[in-house]
Amino acid sequence: MQIRTDTCPAQRWRLGRDYWRVDRDEGFRKQDYAVDLISDSIAKRFVVENHYSASYPAAVVRVGLFHGTELVGVCVFSVPMNNAAIPKYTGLAPSAGVELGRFLLLDSVVRNGESFFIKKAFAALRKARPQVKGVVAYSDPVPRHTADGRIVMPGHVGTIYQAGNARYVGRSASRILHLSASGHALSPRAISKIRRQEQGAQGAEKNLVRLGAPQRRFGQDPAEWLDEVLSSGAFVRLRHPGNHCYVFSLGRPQEKRLLERTFAVARPYPKLLDPQQQALSLAVKPAFHQPPKSNPDWA
Numbered sequence: 001m002q003i004r005t006d007t008c009p010a011q012r013w014r015l016g017r018d019y020w021r022v023d024r025d026e027g028f029r030k031q032d033y034a035v036d037l038i039s040d041s042i043a044k045r046f047v048v049e050n051h052y053s054a055s056y057p058a059a060v061v062r063v064g065l066f067h068g069t070e071l072v073g074v075c076v077f078s079v080p081m082n083n084a085a086i087p088k089y090t091g092l093a094p095s096a097g098v099e100l101g102r103f104l105l106l107d108s109v110v111r112n113g114e115s116f117f118i119k120k121a122f123a124a125l126r127k128a129r130p131q132v133k134g135v136v137a138y139s140d141p142v143p144r145h146t147a148d149g150r151i152v153m154p155g156h157v158g159t160i161y162q163a164g165n166a167r168y169v170g171r172s173a174s175r176i177l178h179l180s181a182s183g184h185a186l187s188p189r190a191i192s193k194i195r196r197q198e199q200g201a202q203g204a205e206k207n208l209v210r211l212g213a214p215q216r217r218f219g220q221d222p223a224e225w226l227d228e229v230l231s232s233g234a235f236v237r238l239r240h241p242g243n244h245c246y247v248f249s250l251g252r253p254q255e256k257r258l259l260e261r262t263f264a265v266a267r268p269y270p271k272l273l274d275p276q277q278q279a280l281s282l283a284v285k286p287a288f289h290q291p292p293k294s295n296p297d298w299a
Contacts, residue, residue, distance in 0.1 A: 027110065028110050028111065028113050028116060032068075033072075033117075034065075035065055035120035035121065035124060036063070036066065037064070037128060038062050038064035038071070042062075043056075044056045046064075046071060046074045047074055050104060050106065053153075054184075056076070057078035057079070057081075057099070057102060058078050058079040058101075060079060061098070061124070061125050062075075062077075063076075063077075063124045063125070065109070065113070065117045067108065070108075072106045072108055073109060073117050074104060075100070075102070075117065076101045077121075077125050077132075078099050078100075080094075080098070080099040080136060081099070081189065085099065086134065088264070089134075090136065090259075091262025091264075092133055096134060097133065097136060098129070098132055098135055099138075100135055100137035100138075100248075103117075103121075103137075114160045115160070115163055115164070118160060122135070122248065132250060133249065133255075133259055134247060134263075135250065137158065137166065137247075138158075138172060138243040138244065138245055138246075139156050139158035139161065139243060139246070140153070140155060140243050141243070141244060141270070141272075141273050141274040142155055142240055143155040144183040144184070144185070145183050146183045147183075152182070152184075154273075155273045156273070157270045157272070157273060158269075162269045166246035166248050167248075167260065167266045168246055168266060169263070169265065169267060170245060170267050171243060171244060172242045174239070176240070177238040177240050178191070178230055178236070178237055178238075179235055179237075180211045180234075181212070190207070191226065194222050194226050195223045195226055201222065208226075208229060211234075211235075214228075214232075241274060244270055247263055247264070
């Protein structure tokens with residue numbers, strides 16, 4: 001079954017769980033909120049504690065939403081996972097673009113807070129990094145659930161990006177994800193780190209073990225161990241059709257119009273979540289630990 005999202009309430013997060021605001025009549029009072037740049041440590045702690053993935057990207061600029069003195073939202077502009085993404089979708093040089101790596105608000109923020117925050121966050125980005133002219137943002141339309149069926153990420157089509165007049169340019173590449181019983185996916189980047197023994201391989205390996213994978217035997221080849229883990233039934237394989245991709249231009253209206261001439265062709269906005277994908281292997285070991293709380297390789 002496919003689910004419409006164009007009339008959904010506003011999504012919020014707290015302590016890794018998603019919530020929904022339906023207070024259409026409560027009204028967002030922008031004078032009650034402030035937006036400012038925040039440190040990497042503050043942004044990372046907020047994101048890891050409250051986002052379902054418990055992960056934090058390679059941040060470039062971090063922006064906070066404050067209600068009084070309380071931090072109630074964070075927007076992280078980050079280095080794209082794929083260096084080719086900025087040229088592919090915007091026609092700009094890689095150094096002239098960033099990814100909207102994380103955008104989340106606590107459940108205390110009333111409806112329409114996201115529209116206010118994203119506009120202010122873009123303004124803060126322009127001031128902090130005037131050389132940045134384009135932003136790429138992704139939305140994952142495939143729900144995630146635990147082995148016992150509890151939804152941990154309901155999926156989204158990028159309604160907030162559509163409300164901000166972003167250009168929808170299609171989907172990213174399809175891929176196979178490996179999901180733990182807690183519903184968290186080991187990123188292809190983490191798998192590559194272990195297989196090729198790149199920087200960060202040791203941390204990625206430790207996190208597999210925390211999720212239930214057996215310890216690598218002394219002297220065992222890391223690639224051989226990884227193949228054993230991924231084929232053992234400890235993770236289910238999910239065929240993911242690709243995330244929805246949006247692009248924003250930054251600058252004055254005339255500047256934005258010029259920039260958008262090189263953007264990828266605009267496509268109609270998606271309005272439906274993908275149906276829950278069938279796993280390629282349904283055998284999941286029951287004994288798992290919770291995902292690590294400060295690991296950038298889990299998405």
